[in-house]
Amino acid sequence: MTQEEMELIFKLYEEKMELRKIARALERSLSSIQYQLRKKMKMYKEFLAMLRKSPIVFSYLYLNELYTFYKKKDNRVYIWSAVGVTKTGRKFYFYFLSKKKNINSLLSFNFNLPKVEKYYTDRHFAYSKAHAKSF
Numbered sequence: 001m002t003q004e005e006m007e008l009i010f011k012l013y014e015e016k017m018e019l020r021k022i023a024r025a026l027e028r029s030l031s032s033i034q035y036q037l038r039k040k041m042k043m044y045k046e047f048l049a050m051l052r053k054s055p056i057v058f059s060y061l062y063l064n065e066l067y068t069f070y071k072k073k074d075n076r077v078y079i080w081s082a083v084g085v086t087k088t089g090r091k092f093y094f095y096f097l098s099k100k101k102n103i104n105s106l107l108s109f110n111f112n113l114p115k116v117e118k119y120y121t122d123r124h125f126a127y128s129k130a131h132a133k134s135f
Contacts, residue, residue, distance in 0.1 A: 001032065009036050048112065051092070058084045058092075060118040065101060080109040084116070 005026055012022050019037075023030045062083040070077045080096040096109035
């Protein structure tokens with residue numbers, strides 16, 4: 001499989017295209033599409049593990065949350081996002097999905113975030129409880 005095909009798989013999958021449709025469009029087997037997505041997820045998890053152990057030093061984080069709907073209007077999902085900025089200005093993006101907008105969701109998300117001295121937020125109550133010392 002070419003690099004262009006792999007990038008197209010990821011792009012179509014991010015655009016919520018069904019796996020079977022991707023397989024038909026690229027004239028590939030469903031199992032090869034699934035394999036590529038599993039491989040990408042494994043690389044992402046390895047990257048997160050490396051990031052936790054790496055000497056990358058983050059200066060600050062921008063934290064925010066938003067909600068959207070999944071399939072139905074009554075199925076609300078919260079997306080917690082963070083942009084970590086290193087001392088050299090490089091940006092890293094982090095996301096977390098939850099059913100509720102509360103301190104427990106934020107703490108679950110916070111577990112995967114790099115440790116920093118300063119946080120920038122919209123002053124939601126959950127941020128002040130989780131990061132009280134940095135405001």
